[in-house]
Amino acid sequence: MPVVARMIRLDYFTPADFSQLIAWIDSPHLLMNWSGPMFNFPLTPDKLEWYLQDTNQLGESDVFIFKAVDTTTETVVGHISLGSLSQKNSAARISRVFIAPEQRGRGLARRMLTEALRFGFEQLKLHRIDLGVYDFNEAAIRAYTRAGMQQEGCSRDILRYEGEYWSLIEMSMLDHEWRTLHPQG
Numbered sequence: 001m002p003v004v005a006r007m008i009r010l011d012y013f014t015p016a017d018f019s020q021l022i023a024w025i026d027s028p029h030l031l032m033n034w035s036g037p038m039f040n041f042p043l044t045p046d047k048l049e050w051y052l053q054d055t056n057q058l059g060e061s062d063v064f065i066f067k068a069v070d071t072t073t074e075t076v077v078g079h080i081s082l083g084s085l086s087q088k089n090s091a092a093r094i095s096r097v098f099i100a101p102e103q104r105g106r107g108l109a110r111r112m113l114t115e116a117l118r119f120g121f122e123q124l125k126l127h128r129i130d131l132g133v134y135d136f137n138e139a140a141i142r143a144y145t146r147a148g149m150q151q152e153g154c155s156r157d158i159l160r161y162e163g164e165y166w167s168l169i170e171m172s173m174l175d176h177e178w179r180t181l182h183p184q185g
Helices: 015-024 028-038 045-052 108-123 138-146 175-181
Strands: 008-012 064-070 075-086 091-099 128-134 150-161 164-174
Touching: 008 075, 008 108, 015 045, 015 075, 028 091, 028 150, 064 108, 075 108, 091 108, 108 128, 108 138, 108 175, 128 138, 128 150, 138 164, 164 175
Parallel strands: 091 128
Antiparallel strands: 008 064, 064 075, 075 091, 128 164, 150 164
C-alpha cells in the first residue's frame, strides 16, 4: 500500500469554524495551553468574534488566523495564527497552534507550522518569525524543531496555573534559514 503524503493548506479562520474549535478546546487546562491567559474557559463564539477582529487583511492586519486543511481529505485538522506583525522589525510571532485530537501523531503540526512559516517568509517577506511553547509540550517542541525552528532560550516559571509554574521555551527562524531549508525551485 503506497504511503500518501499529507499536505496542509492554510485557509483563513472564519465564524463558520468557531464551533469546531470550541469543541476541540474542552477543558480549562487545554485552553490555557493553547492560548495562555488570552481567553478564559469556556471558549465561546463571542470571544472568538473578538479574536477575529481586524485580522486576515493583507497589507492592513497585524494578525492572520488560519484553519489547517488536510488537502487529501479536505478535513480541517488544526488551527494556527501568525500575529504581532511588526513592519519595522520585519518580524511576527506564531501562536495558538492546535491539532485536532483525532489527528495527532501524524506529523501535521510540522506541516502546519511550515505553511505558516511559508506565508510569513514568502508572502509577507518577513525576516524573523518566533513562537513560544510550554516546556511540557514535548510533542510540539519536536514538531517545531523538525520544521527548522531554533531554540533560543527559556522563560522560566512565566505562568502560574493551578498551583504550578509553567516555563516557556522560545524558538525562532530567520529568513535565510527558511531559504536554506526551502530553496526556490
